[in-house]
Amino acid sequence: MEFVEDRDPFPDLRVKIGTLELQNPVLTASGTFGYAREFANLVNLYRLGGVVVKGISLFPRPGNPPPRIIETSCGMLNAIGLENVGVDRFITEKMPYLLGIDTPVIVNILGDSIEEYKHLTEKLTVVPGVSAIEVNISCPNVKKGGVAFGSDPDMAAAVTSVVKENTHLPVIVKLSPNVTDISQIAWAVQQAGADAVSLINTLVGMAVDLKTKRPRLANIIGGLSGPAIKPVALRMVYQVARSVSIPVIGIGGIETAEDALEFMLAGATAVQIGTANFINPRASEEVVEGITDYVIREKLHSVREMIGALDTE
Amino acid sequence: MSQYQENATIIRFEQLTDTNIRLTLQTEEIAAAAKPGQFVMIRTGKSKDPLLRRPFSIHQTSSSGRIQILFKVTGRGTALLAHCKEGETLSVFGPLGHGFHIDPAKAACLIGGGMGVAPMLFLAKRICQMKKDTDTDLIILGGRNRSEIEPLLADFHFLDIGVMVATDDGSYGRHGLVTDVMKTISLPDNCTVYTCGPHLMMKEVFRQCRKKKIECQVSVESVMACGMGACLGCNMVAKNSRYVHVCSDGPVFNAEDLEWNL
Ligand SMILES: Cc1cc2nc3c(=O)[nH]c(=O)nc-3n(C[C@H](O)[C@H](O)[C@H](O)COP(=O)(O)OP(=O)(O)OC[C@H]3O[C@@H](n4cnc5c(N)ncnc54)[C@H](O)[C@@H]3O)c2cc1C
Ligand SMILES: Cc1cc2nc3c(=O)[nH]c(=O)nc-3n(C[C@H](O)[C@H](O)[C@H](O)COP(=O)(O)O)c2cc1C
Ligand code: FES
Numbered sequence: 244m245e246f247v248e249d250r251d252p253f254p255d256l257r258v259k260i261g262t263l264e265l266q267n268p269v270l271t272a273s274g275t276f277g278y279a280r281e282f283a284n285l286v287n288l289y290r291l292g293g294v295v296v297k298g299i300s301l302f303p304r305p306g307n308p309p310p311r312i313i314e315t316s317c318g319m320l321n322a323i324g325l326e327n328v329g330v331d332r333f334i335t336e337k338m339p340y341l342l343g344i345d346t347p348v349i350v351n352i353l354g355d356s357i358e359e360y361k362h363l364t365e366k367l368t369v370v371p372g373v374s375a376i377e378v379n380i381s382c383p384n385v386k387k388g389g390v391a392f393g394s395d396p397d398m399a400a401a402v403t404s405v406v407k408e409n410t411h412l413p414v415i416v417k418l419s420p421n422v423t424d425i426s427q428i429a430w431a432v433q434q435a436g437a438d439a440v441s442l443i444n445t446l447v448g449m450a451v452d453l454k455t456k457r458p459r460l461a462n463i464i465g466g467l468s469g470p471a472i473k474p475v476a477l478r479m480v481y482q483v484a485r486s487v488s489i490p491v492i493g494i495g496g497i498e499t500a501e502d503a504l505e506f507m508l509a510g511a512t513a514v515q516i517g518t519a520n521f522i523n524p525r526a527s528e529e530v531v532e533g534i535t536d537y538v539i540r541e542k543l544h545s546v547r548e549m550i551g552a553l554d555t556e
Numbered sequence: 557m558s559q560y561q562e563n564a565t566i567i568r569f570e571q572l573t574d575t576n577i578r579l580t581l582q583t584e585e586i587a588a589a590a591k592p593g594q595f596v597m598i599r600t601g602k603s604k605d606p607l608l609r610r611p612f613s614i615h616q617t618s619s620s621g622r623i624q625i626l627f628k629v630t631g632r633g634t635a636l637l638a639h640c641k642e643g644e645t646l647s648v649f650g651p652l653g654h655g656f657h658i659d660p661a662k663a664a665c666l667i668g669g670g671m672g673v674a675p676m677l678f679l680a681k682r683i684c685q686m687k688k689d690t691d692t693d694l695i696i697l698g699g700r701n702r703s704e705i706e707p708l709l710a711d712f713h714f715l716d717i718g719v720m721v722a723t724d725d726g727s728y729g730r731h732g733l734v735t736d737v738m739k740t741i742s743l744p745d746n747c748t749v750y751t752c753g754p755h756l757m758m759k760e761v762f763r764q765c766r767k768k769k770i771e772c773q774v775s776v777e778s779v780m781a782c783g784m785g786a787c788l789g790c791n792m793v794a795k796n797s798r799y800v801h802v803c804s805d806g807p808v809f810n811a812e813d814l815e816w817n818l
Contacts, residue, residue, distance in 0.1 A: 281785050311779075312789035326799070
C-alpha cells in the first residue's frame with residue numbers, strides 16, 4: 244500500500260490589503276484582464292486572489308489611434324490611451340457580471356483632475372461588489388499643466404486624500420516608475436492615508452522603425468511591460484517596502500509562481516499578473532497553483548512567511 | 557463562444573515555397589469549434605523572446621481534429637515557426653474573433669490574394685456544405701507567381717465552385733491582379749463578396765462592390781497582443797472616426813463599416 248503523504252492540501256495563502264482579505268496573493272493587473280469576463284472560460288476566476296479591472300474614467304475615452312502596441316525584446320510597448328467605457332456604463336454594463344464571480348473586484352480609476360478622482364470615488368463606493376479602489380496616478384493633471392499626479396509627492400498625496408475621504412473601501416495607490424525617487428511618492432501617499440501601494444505601472448519607452456524613419460507607435464511613446472521590466476520592478480518593490488509600513492503589491496513582468504515569490508521576498512504582500520495574461524491566458528491561475536505547491540513543498544505555515552524574507556546579509 | 561489553449565502536435569510541415577509554409581496541427585477542441593474567418597494565436601517559441609503570440613487565419617479544419625495554417629515568413633516569429641519539425645508541439649490558442657457571415661440564399665464570390673488565400677478555403681468548404689447549388693459561386697485567387705499559388709489549388713479543386721487564378725507575373729492563370737479579374741466578370745446582384753489580402757487589394761475590391769451595390773465582407777489585420785479583447789491594442793478606424801477592435805469585433809467586417817479613404 245502506498246503512503247499518502249501527510250500534508251495539508253489547503254495551505255494558508257491568505258494575505259491582507261488594508262481591510263481586504265484575499266484568499267491568495269495573486270491579482271490580475273489593470274488593463275491586461277479586460278473586465279474579467281473575457282477570461283471566464285479559460286480561468287477559474289474564483290481561484291484568484293482578486294481581479295483588477297481596466298482603468299475607468301469619469302467619461303468614456305476613445306483611446307489613441309493605431310498602432311497602439313509593438314513588441315520589443317522580452318516585452319511590449321503600449322499606448323492604449325486609457326480607452327474605456329466610462330464609469331456609468333462600467334457600473335450598468337460590467338458590474339452585474341463582476342458581482343457574480345465570487346472573487347474580490349478591485350476597480351482601477353484615473354482622472355485628469357482631483358475633482359474627477361473625487362466623483363469617480365463617490366460613484367463607485369456605493370456600488371455593490373466593488374471590494375477596493377486602485378488609484379492610477381500616472382495620468383497627467385490637465386489643470387496643473389499636464390504634470391503627472393504620480394511624479395509629484397504633493398499631488399499624489401492630494402489625490403490619495405480625496406479618494407480616502409470619499410470611500411470606506413480600501414484604497415490602493417498605483418505608483419508610476421517614471422520618477423526620480425519612488426519611495427518618496429510611496430511615503431507621501433501613505434501619509435495621505437493610502438491602505439496599500441501597487442507598483443510598478445509601465446516604464447515610458449519608445450521604438451523606432453529605421454526603414455520608414457517613423458516611430459512604431461502612433462503616440463510616439465508608450466509604456467513598457469513584460470519580463471523586460473522585472474528587474475526594475477523588483478528593485479522598486481524592494482526599496483518601497485523598506486520605506487513604508489503599508490502593504491506593497493508587486494507588479495512587473497511576473498509570469499510564473501517563481502517570479503511572484505521573488506517579489507514577495509523583496510517585500511510584496513501580493514502581486515499582479517499583467518502582460519503574461521496575453522501570452523498565457525491561464526497565467527494568473529497557474530501562479531496560484533505554483534505558489535500553493537511551493538508552500539506545501541517548503542512546509543511553510545503560510546505564504547506570509549515569504550513577505551520581505553529576502554536575506555541580504 | 558469558447559476558446560481553448562492547446563498543445564498542438566505538428567502533424568505535417570510543408571515547405572510550399574522559399575517563404576510559404578503550411579502546417580497541419582492536431583487541435584481537437586479548436587478544430588471542432590472553429591468557424592470560417594476565425595483565427596488562432598500561436599506561440600512561435602518557448603522563450604520570452606519573441607514574447608507575444610502571432611495571429612494566423614484557420615486555412616481549414618478536419619473532422620479528425622486538425623487545423624491547417626498557411627503562412628509567409630515575414631519576421632522573427634514566422635522565421636522561428638519555419639524551423640519547427642513534425643512531431644513537435646506548439647501552443648495554439650483559439651478559435652478567436654468573428655468569422656464570415658454566410659447567407660446560403662445568396663451567391664458567393666471569394667477573393668483571396670497572397671496569404672489572404674488562407675481563410676478562403678475554410679470558407680469555401682463551409683459554403684459547399686451549406687448550399688445545395690454553388691453554380692453561381694466563384695473563387696478568385698491571386699499570388700505573385702505560379703509556385704506561390706499552385707500548391708494551394710488542389711484543395712480548392714475538390715470543391716464544387718469554379719476557381720479563377722491571377723498571378724502578378726503571368727506565370728499561372730491570368731496575368732495581373734485579382735481585382736483585374738474581378739472587373740471582367742459580372743457578379744449577380746444578389747451576391748456577397750468575401751475578401752482577404754493586402755490592404756490595397758481589399759480596398760479596390762470594396763470600391764468595385766460599392767459601385768455595383770454588392771455586399772462585401774473583409775477580413776482585416778492589425779497588430780495584436782492578446783487576440784481576445786483584453787488589451788485593446790488592435791484598434792482600427794471605422795466609419796465616423798469610431799474605433800473597432802480587430803480581434804473581437806472582427807477580423808471579418810462588413811466593408812461598409814470600416815474607413816477606406818476611397
Ligand atoms: C487575424 C489575422 C490573421 C492572419 N492570418 C495570417 C495567415 O493566415 N498567414 C500569414 O502568413 N499571416 C497572417 N497574418 C499576419 C501574421 O500574423 C504576421 O505576418 C505575423 O504576425 C508576423 O510575425 P513575425 O514575427 O514573423 O514578424 P514581425 O517580426 O513581428 O514583423 C515583421 C513584419 O510583419 C509585420 N507584422 C507584424 N505583425 C503583423 C500582423 N499581425 N499583421 C500584419 N503585419 C504584421 C510587421 O509590421 C513587420 O513589418 C494574420 C494577421 C492577423 C491579424
Ligand atoms: C495593454 C496594457 C494596458 C494597461 N492598462 C492599464 C490601465 O488601464 N491602468 C493601469 O493602472 N495600468 C495599466 N497597465 C499597466 C499594467 O497594469 C501593469 O502595471 C504593467 O503592465 C506592468 O506589469 P506587467 O509587466 O506584468 O505587464 C496596462 C498595461 C498594458 C500592457
Ligand atoms: S489583440 Fe488584444 S484586444 Fe485585440
